[in-house]
Amino acid sequence: MTHQGEVLLAVNGLKTYFNTDDGVVKSVDGVTFHIKKGETLAVVGESGSGKSVTSLSIMRLIPMPPGQIVDGEILFTGKDGVQKNIVNLPEAEMRRIRGNDISMIFQEPMTSLNPVYTIGDQIGEAVMLHQGKNKREALAVATEMLRLVGIPAPEKRVNEYPHQMSGGMRQRVMIAMALSCNPALLIADEPTTALDVTIQAQILDLMRKLQQEIGMSILFITHNLGVVAEMADRVVVMYGGRVVEEGDVVEIFKAPRHPYTMGLLNSIPRAGDAAHVPGQPKQRLEAIPGNVPNPLNLPPGCPFEPRCKFAVEACSEAVPPLFDTGGGHVARCIRWQEFEQAQHEVNA
């Protein structure tokens, strides 16, 4: 993976809140991260941690009301080379950015594909809108894109409707549609979760291959750390609407400094875990006990404290800041140095 080191997207202190009858839900509460050109950044966390609200904020697709971006900036440099703050761009300009500079693929392609239009019409529409091509040229681009994402007989498939395709093929169509205008940033929100494991692996392979060809950056949203290991350069771990850890993927897997990340890592199956002796109980993966906190009733201190086996009294007093643990790795845990120490002792 090649990085030019140039920042494509910088999210600074983003706060996206929802006004509900029960109070204000602080879904994203002061989130900061960046993505460099050509890089894949994974955002991980359990359901409800604020991953999707973060990506929808970047696309400016938060339903307003009840949602609102109340603070922060989202700086993005599009194909025109000009840096813009997405938070306050006029809607007309956002429409030029969506699908052209930033594309998004979702977990369930059927919710994004229109059942009454052919695949070719749907891919072609974005190409006509953003690239000023006529219908015939747009159809040719659509056919080429289907070929690129490995759909057999694309000249025929381009005239078919979404229901004529399998789930894996539809996800390929979504990718073709998302990439048809050569976006600088692809946001992939759990793009393979609904697919079976073999197809999942094929789609991830395809995304990696296309990224190398096109050179785009990917913001990969997932709760699956196995997928992170395969896809990402860097990882942002979210919990309760905040970033709790961030770092290089190898470093995070080798030396997590936040107990929530440690918990996530302990709950993924690894090679070897599969060895199951018939008649013996299966080796159980350690799930993190408890649930993500109710966003309307967050504890006063560290939001992970009620579930944390390392919690001490100070943890419930104030939300910890992000500590710089070195080498671009940050963690929001007051005990991170003790984990580092313990690891050194184990390795010594």
Ligand SMILES: Nc1ncnc2c1ncn2[C@@H]1O[C@H](COP(=O)(O)OP(=O)(O)OP(=O)(O)O)[C@@H](O)[C@H]1O
């Ligand atoms: N339209 C809305 N109105 C009120 N609350 C919302 C709305 N959309 C999201 N939220 C809340 O924001 C919080 C974060 O949700 P978000 O969908 O970003 O989580 P997530 O980490 O992406 O989870 P998942 O993996 O399930 O998509 C949740 O508590 C959710 O209930």
